[in-house]
Amino acid sequence: MIRLLIADDQALVRGALSALLGLESDIEVVAEVGRGDEVVAAAIAAQADVALLDIEMPGIDGIAAAAALRDACPSCRVLIVTTFGRPGYLARAMRSGASGFVVKDTPAAQLADAVRRVAQGMRVVDPALAADSLAQGVSPLTERETDVLAAARTGGSIADIARILHLSEGTVRNHLSSAIGKTAGRNRADAARIADENGWL
Structure with missing residues (x-):
């Protein structure tokens, strides 16, 4: 059984x-x-x-x-x-x-x-x-880019995301920029949507 x-x-x-x-x-x-x-x-x-x-x-x-x-x-x-x-x-x-x-x-x-x-x-x-x-294929996002995009889904500011993930604001901007490029999103909200629809988040 x-x-x-x-x-x-x-x-x-x-x-x-x-x-x-x-x-x-x-x-x-x-x-x-x-x-x-x-x-x-x-x-x-x-x-x-x-x-x-x-x-x-x-x-x-x-x-x-x-x-x-x-x-x-x-x-x-x-x-x-x-x-x-x-x-x-x-x-x-x-x-x-x-x-x-x-x-x-x-x-x-x-x-x-x-x-x-x-x-x-x-x-x-x-x-x-x-x-x-x-x-x-596999997700093009690094683990940290995935974390940053997931945090960006809530619509918080760069400072909010940095605080949540214990990163500097500059590091958050860099990861977001890279993730936007890899997903071909228009902005961070679009990148998060694309990543979510593909099951990467």
Whole structure:
């Protein structure tokens, strides 16, 4: 029996996934949470074999939750199931320790099969997303440029971003300028939008 944890901030989606996967004779839903920062404690308490994680959740996102789970409970494998099938998300999820990545419109039988395969230690990736990811390549942004663009999404000033990231204002300007050039954005807001749409943030 595969012990499954489901994490999704939308109660309706979480309930539907639980009901569908709970019909499988070899899958038991042992925990459901609505926040990313509840995943690790729930997985440990429920002794989950597989954690099915959404990306966009309050607390921490599913990719950060996957990394936290890898460190705290390495025996629990992660399958990302998301509406946001962005190539950059796929690469980040795999680096964070996820074993699988599929989109929410995956048919129920295929989703159950993905859970089984991940539980067996296999990797499962949505084929169309894998092709898009290969065609697009990896994020052109450095880790610091990514941090600065993510902070710029809130619309704060250069001084605000510098304070949040503990950098000088000149360093923030340099990173923003580089990120704008690499994304071909018109300005920092446009660069942040482009990076977000590609799943790089």
